[in-house]
Amino acid sequence: MRFLVTGGAGFLGSSLVESLVDLGHDVVVLDNLWRGEKGNLHAVLDRISLIEADACLPSSYSSIVDPHSIDVVYHLAAINGTKWFHEKPRLVMDVNINSTLRSLEFAENHRCRYVFTSSPEAYGESEKMPLGGDESAVFSASHHHQRHAYGASKYLGELAVHHAVRNGMDARIVRPFNGYGPRLLGNEYGQVVAMMINSALQDGVISVHGDGSQTRSLTYIDDLVQGMLASGLKNDAAGMCVNLGSEDEISMAELAKRIANLVEQETGQTVSVDFSEGYPGDSKRRLPNLFQAENTLQWKAETSLEDGLLQTLRSML
Numbered sequence: 001m002r003f004l005v006t007g008g009a010g011f012l013g014s015s016l017v018e019s020l021v022d023l024g025h026d027v028v029v030l031d032n033l034w035r036g037e038k039g040n041l042h043a044v045l046d047r048i049s050l051i052e053a054d055a056c057l058p059s060s061y062s063s064i065v066d067p068h069s070i071d072v073v074y075h076l077a078a079i080n081g082t083k084w085f086h087e088k089p090r091l092v093m094d095v096n097i098n099s100t101l102r103s104l105e106f107a108e109n110h111r112c113r114y115v116f117t118s119s120p121e122a123y124g125e126s127e128k129m130p131l132g133g134d135e136s137a138v139f140s141a142s143h144h145h146q147r148h149a150y151g152a153s154k155y156l157g158e159l160a161v162h163h164a165v166r167n168g169m170d171a172r173i174v175r176p177f178n179g180y181g182p183r184l185l186g187n188e189y190g191q192v193v194a195m196m197i198n199s200a201l202q203d204g205v206i207s208v209h210g211d212g213s214q215t216r217s218l219t220y221i222d223d224l225v226q227g228m229l230a231s232g233l234k235n236d237a238a239g240m241c242v243n244l245g246s247e248d249e250i251s252m253a254e255l256a257k258r259i260a261n262l263v264e265q266e267t268g269q270t271v272s273v274d275f276s277e278g279y280p281g282d283s284k285r286r287l288p289n290l291f292q293a294e295n296t297l298q299w300k301a302e303t304s305l306e307d308g309l310l311q312t313l314r315s316m317l
């Protein structure tokens with residue numbers, strides 16, 4: 001089969017692309033390398049077609065050779081990373097909404113299957129758990145903070161996908177719950193696990209946002225890729241919305257403690273944990289509803305947190 005992966009040079013996209021290539025598929029990656037890197041694709045670079053272009057522009061899709069032969073579009077291009085949501089909310093909205101609309105139009109025009117990578121943040125600050133089913137999205141008043149530039153852009157993306165499905169398109173939605181693993185960005189614009197490991201290694205201190213009681217359901221990259229593959233390869237699943245996450249919740253204070261211990265064991269250096277002010281609008285919990293994943297895709301996260309953290313740490317040493 002032939003796949004288009006937007007955002008395929010990023011954390012999640014590059015591992016998905018590697019797996020698609022390993023399975024013998026033909027892959028076109030469309031990424032402007034805003035946050036992704038060519039180096040993430042080094043193992044497969046000579047076996048894929050990489051188009052360095054903006055997924056928001058219709059003209060970028062004109063570079064795809066033989067577009068009618070694309071079977072599945074995986075749309076992952078987006079601005080991700082909490083610091084960006086607060087610092088550049090209009091960029092987040094622009095890229096996330098326009099890249100979704102343009103890639104969806106491409107898939108519609110060429111009769112491809114479409115997989116939209118949404119997020120649990122599409123539910124905003126909903127306190128109903130598990131998350132990702134029929135409950136309503138809850139967004140605080142827009143003057144409070146800018147965080148939901150991201151979650152609301154994913155919510156609008158989901159609306160666009162459902163509209164396309166109503167018009168007969170084969171489109172699906174996946175929502176990864178806090179992915180982590182090798183290649184996750186650990187700088188100040190990155191995501192939690194890699195940021196904690198990075199600051200433990202660089203500064204010997206892990207700074208936890210708020211009081212650290214907020215929990216997440218961390219999902220290892222290999223499990224996410226298996227779920228993404230299953231979501232895109234399944235027949236007769238138009239309109240499917242699937243949450244890909246682990247049922248094991250961990251508080252951020254506990255996560256920091258475990259990472260500190262692991263870094264101490266692996267490197268011999270001492271690591272302390274402190275607490276700092278967090279971002280507004282951060283959800284207290286994000287536990288996935290796994291009904292679709294388990295019953296429709298027969299998918300379950302298999303990697304233990306212990307193993308996943310160790311693999312991630314070793315990739316960053």
Ligand SMILES: NC(=O)c1ccc[n+]([C@@H]2O[C@H](COP(=O)([O-])OP(=O)(O)OC[C@H]3O[C@@H](n4cnc5c(N)ncnc54)[C@H](O)[C@@H]3O)[C@@H](O)[C@H]2O)c1
Nearest residue numbers: 007009010011012031032033034035036054055077078179
């Ligand atoms: N990582 C997670 O835990 C997680 C959770 C929920 C949802 N998601 C979604 O999954 C997708 C991939 O996330 P990720 O963690 O790999 O992030 P990432 O930042 O590593 O990957 C996003 C990719 O999109 C590219 N990109 C950004 N703007 C672009 C543009 N205008 N045109 C073309 N490419 C562009 C970036 O260069 C990057 O390679 C995103 O849509 C994200 O919102 C990720």
